[in-house]
Every structure is written in C-alpha cells, then in structure tokens.
Amino acid sequence: MSSLGLYRPGTSLAHRLPAGLKLLVLLAAGVGSVFVDRPWQVAAALVVVGLGYVVAGLSLGVLLRQARPLAWVLLLVGAFHVVVNGWERAVVVTGVILVLVLLAGLVTLTSRTSDLVDALVRVLGPLRRFGVDPARIGLLLALGIRSVFVVAQFAQEVRDAQRARGLTASPRAYAVPLIIRSLRHADELGEALVARGADD
Amino acid sequence: MIEVSGVTHVYGEGTQARTVLQDVDVQLPERRVAVVGANGSGKSTFARLVNGLVLPTRGTVTVDGLDTRKDGRAVRRTVGFCFTNPDAQIVMPTVREDIAFGLRRRRDLSKAEVAARVDEVLRRFELADHADHPAHLLSGGQKQLLALASVLVTEPSVLVLDEPTTLLDLRNTHRVAGFVQSLDQQVVLVTHDLDLVDSFDRVLVFDEGRLVHDGRPSEAVAHYRALMR
Ligand SMILES: Nc1ncnc2c1ncn2[C@@H]1O[C@H](COP(=O)(O)OP(=O)(O)O)[C@@H](O)[C@H]1O
Ligand SMILES: [Mg+2]
Numbered sequence: 001m002s003s004l005g006l007y008r009p010g011t012s013l014a015h016r017l018p019a020g021l022k023l024l025v026l027l028a029a030g031v032g033s034v035f036v037d038r039p040w041q042v043a044a045a046l047v048v049v050g051l052g053y054v055v056a057g058l059s060l061g062v063l064l065r066q067a068r069p070l071a072w073v074l075l076l077v078g079a080f081h082v083v084v085n086g087w088e089r090a091v092v093v094t095g096v097i098l099v100l101v102l103l104a105g106l107v108t109l110t111s112r113t114s115d116l117v118d119a120l121v122r123v124l125g126p127l128r129r130f131g132v133d134p135a136r137i138g139l140l141l142a143l144g145i146r147s148v149f150v151v152a153q154f155a156q157e158v159r160d161a162q163r164a165r166g167l168t169a170s171p172r173a174y175a176v177p178l179i180i181r182s183l184r185h186a187d188e189l190g191e192a193l194v195a196r197g198a199d200d
Numbered sequence: 201m202i203e204v205s206g207v208t209h210v211y212g213e214g215t216q217a218r219t220v221l222q223d224v225d226v227q228l229p230e231r232r233v234a235v236v237g238a239n240g241s242g243k244s245t246f247a248r249l250v251n252g253l254v255l256p257t258r259g260t261v262t263v264d265g266l267d268t269r270k271d272g273r274a275v276r277r278t279v280g281f282c283f284t285n286p287d288a289q290i291v292m293p294t295v296r297e298d299i300a301f302g303l304r305r306r307r308d309l310s311k312a313e314v315a316a317r318v319d320e321v322l323r324r325f326e327l328a329d330h331a332d333h334p335a336h337l338l339s340g341g342q343k344q345l346l347a348l349a350s351v352l353v354t355e356p357s358v359l360v361l362d363e364p365t366t367l368l369d370l371r372n373t374h375r376v377a378g379f380v381q382s383l384d385q386q387v388v389l390v391t392h393d394l395d396l397v398d399s400f401d402r403v404l405v406f407d408e409g410r411l412v413h414d415g416r417p418s419e420a421v422a423h424y425r426a427l428m429r
Pocket of ligand 2: 243245362
C-alpha cells in the first residue's frame with residue numbers, strides 16, 4: 001500500500017516534464033484507448049509505458065505494485081470477455097485497463113500532487129464562467145488522493161484488530177468497522193478543512 | 201485576547217437537546233491557558249467556540265475583538281486549531297504540500313517566499329528529511345508535528361490545541377509539549393496530561409459543562425483531582 005502511486009522525488013525526464021503535459025498525455029491515452037482493438041496495439045502500448053517507468057528510474061517492483069490492486073478486476077473482466085467475446089477482445093480490454101492504470105501511476109509517481117492540482121486548476125480555468133470553482137475541484141483531487149491512503153490504513157488496522165481477536169475473515173465484520181471509521185474520518189476532515197481555511 | 205461572555209451551548213433540538221456548556225464567562229489575556237476536565241465535560245466544545253467551529257447557542261465569543269459569529273473567517277485566520285487525531289487534519293498527500301496548503305491563497309507572498317517559509321517550518325519541526333514523503337508514512341509523533349507545523353506556517357496569533365498528545369507515547373508527548381512551550385503565540389491547551397499544565401499561567405477546570413475552577417496550575421490541578429475522586 002505504501003508504494004502505491006505517490007510522488008517519488010527524482011530528476012529524470014519523466015519528472016521534469018510539466019505536470020499539465022503529463023495529464024494531457026493521460027487524457028489523450030484515455031480517449032485513444034477507445035480506438036484500440038488489436039492485441040498487438042495493446043502490447044505496443046504496454047512496452048511504451050514500461051519504457052516510461054525505465055526512463056523515470058522506477059523498478060519493475062514499483063510497476064507491478066501499481067497493477068496489483070487491480071488484479072481481481074482484470075481477472076473478472078478478462079474472464080467475462082473470454083466467455084462472451086473471445087480471447088482477443090479479452091486481451092484488448094484487460095490490456096487497455098492495465099495500460100491506463102500503469103500510465104496514471106507513472107504520472108502520479110513522477111509529479112507532485114500540488115503540481116498536478118495546479119495544472120488541473122489551470123485547465124479548468126475557463127469553466128469559472130459556468131460557475132465551476134477550479135480551485136475547489138483541485139482540492140477535491142488532492143483530498144481524494146490523500147484519503148485513499150488513510151482508508152487503506154484503516155483497512156489494515158481493521159484487519160489486524162480482527163486477527164488479534166481471532167476472527168476469521170467475514171466480509172461484514174470487516175466492512176462495517178471500515179465504513180464507520182471512514183465516515184467518522186470524513187466528518188473530522190470536514191471540520192479540519194474549515195479550521196484550516198479551505199472555505200476562504 | 202479571548203472573551204467568552206454568557207455562553208451556553210446546546211447540541212440538538214427539542215427532545216434531543218443537550219446542554220454541554222452552561223453560563224461560561226471568562227476573559228483570557230494570558231499567554232498560556234490550559235483546559236482540563238473529565239470526558240464529556242465540554243472541553244472540546246469550548247475549544248471549538250474559540251475559533252468559531254462551534255457558534256454559541258447563547259452569548260458571544262470574541263478574539264481580539266472579532267466576533268466568531270460575525271467574522272468567522274477572520275477569527276479562523278487569527279486562531280489556529282490543532283486536533284487530537286493528526287490524520288484527520290492532514291489534508292494533502294505529502295508533508296511539504298500539507299504545510300504549503302495554508303499559504304495557497306496568500307496573494308501577498310511570491311512562490312519563492314512561500315517555498316522559503318515552508319522550508320523554514322520544515323526545519324523548525326525537524327521534518328526536513330521527510331519533506332517529500334507521503335504523510336501517511338510518518339510516525340504518530342511526526343504526524344502531530346506536521347499538523348502543528350501546517351497550522352503555524354500561517355502565523356496565527358492564537359493556537360488552540362485539543363488533546364494534541366492523547367494519542368502519543370511519552371517521548372512524542374514531550375516533543376510536542378516542547379514545541380508548544382517554545383511558541384510565541386497565545387496557547388489554549390486542552391489536555392488530560394496534568395504534567396503539561398505545570399508551567400501554564402492559568403488553568404480552567406470544566407465539570408459537566410460548567411467552569412468550576414479557574415486559577416493557577418497547582419490549585420486547579422488539586423481541585424480537578426478532588427473532583428475525580
Ligand atoms: N456535534 C455534537 N452533537 C451532539 N452532541 C455532541 C456533539 N459534540 C459533542 N457532543 C456532546 O457534548 C458533550 C461534551 O462534549 P465535548 O465538548 O466533546 O467534551 P470533552 O471534549 O470534554 O470530552 C458530550 O456529551 C458529547 O457527547
Ligand atoms: Mg474532547
């Protein structure tokens with residue numbers, strides 16, 4: 001959990017590229033993925049993203065850890081497509097998801113969250129005229145990233161507490177305390193944001 | 201100066217209504233004010249009244265003449281607040297970003313000035329080595345120091361701390377207490393750790409929503425101990 005997609009300081013080309021450009025590449029990849037329909041295209045994209053990790057000086061282990069949380073989703077989606085649409089489609093769909101997740105991981109690993117937020121706020125600037133507050137959306141993005149780690153930490157603690165009491169893995173005994181802690185955290189966070197002047 | 205005048209606070213309405221502070225009247229010009237009392241005695245509510253997170257049901261609270269009801273934002277800029285659980289108040293993913301958060305709207309500071317201030321606070325709180333680390337990887341003590349650093353970077357003139365050491369071990373309690381001691385700001389500290397209040401100018405003792413004692417640490421602590429018996 002600790003190595004999931006958070007900025008790792010560095011000076012590589014991938015680190016030095018402007019955050020806005022990296023976000024744009026990610027967006028373009030997302031849009032472009034719709035047109036991918038051959039396994040070789042997916043393979044090529046995987047190679048390119050893999051090279052990106054090499055350029056950024058990130059190890060294979062880091063790359064794999066970006067994908068690991070998704071393993072079950074990929075397996076389910078893949079199985080579904082093998083049954084319904086055949087293996088080629090299965091490879092393409094799971095491959096595209098994998099490529100996009102790895103690319104997103106590469107972007108967040110090589111960019112400070114604050115730079116990403118600033119870039120997003122600039123991009124969203126024109127929406128101000130429609131009553132959208134770009135700074136608020138940027139803050140939401142940063143909070144979202146931070147909250148992933150806080151909730152992951154809760155999950156770990158809940159699991160440990162259950163093991164300590166010798167409880168076997170029951171989904172409900174796991175989910176209920178996790179949800180309660182997360183909701184309480186959301187409450188406290190809201191208060192802290194007001195205290196820290198987020199509504200200024 | 202903090203002025204709490206005729207304050208009664210009630211949570212909820214109708215049959216759910218619960219009075220948690222009753223007729224509290226107090227003026228706090230001292231630099232070091234501690235607040236002690238049993239669980240549920242109203243300490244946190246009192247602390248939250250000071251920075252306007254909670255508005256009094258009756259009565260008024262002012263800080264340097266600013267009314268928490270009318271000038272909420274100005275009050276919150278004047279009064280920094282530190283919670284018990286640092287995880288709840290760290291809002292950005294990395295240490296440096298969280299410290300910079302409070303300065304993000306400061307148009308009077310250039311980017312370089314903001315960076316310099318953040319670096320200075322990082323050094324002062326011994327977090328420089330962790331500047332670009334994810335906040336969730338810090339130890340509990342470091343997290344509480346980060347929370348403190350992130351509040352102090354905005355240079356509030358009053359700092360309210362609600363049981364900042366309750367989740368910490370003895371060593372980190374001493375560290376956090378040391379930093380609190382070194383502050384130039386006026387400090388209002390809610391705590392269960394009676395050792396911390398020794399050096400304070402004034403100690404308020406709350407019991408079931410009432411301010412039952414108000415004085416020097418030794419008498420106040422004696423009063424509190426007698427209450428808890
Ligand atoms: N937001 C709230 N809504 C309803 N009741 C509350 C709320 N916050 C605190 N209380 C209740 O008010 C009483 C005083 O709480 P608090 O000020 O947190 O005391 P302390 O910090 O001394 O433990 C407690 O009984 C608590 O359950
Ligand atoms: Mg409390």
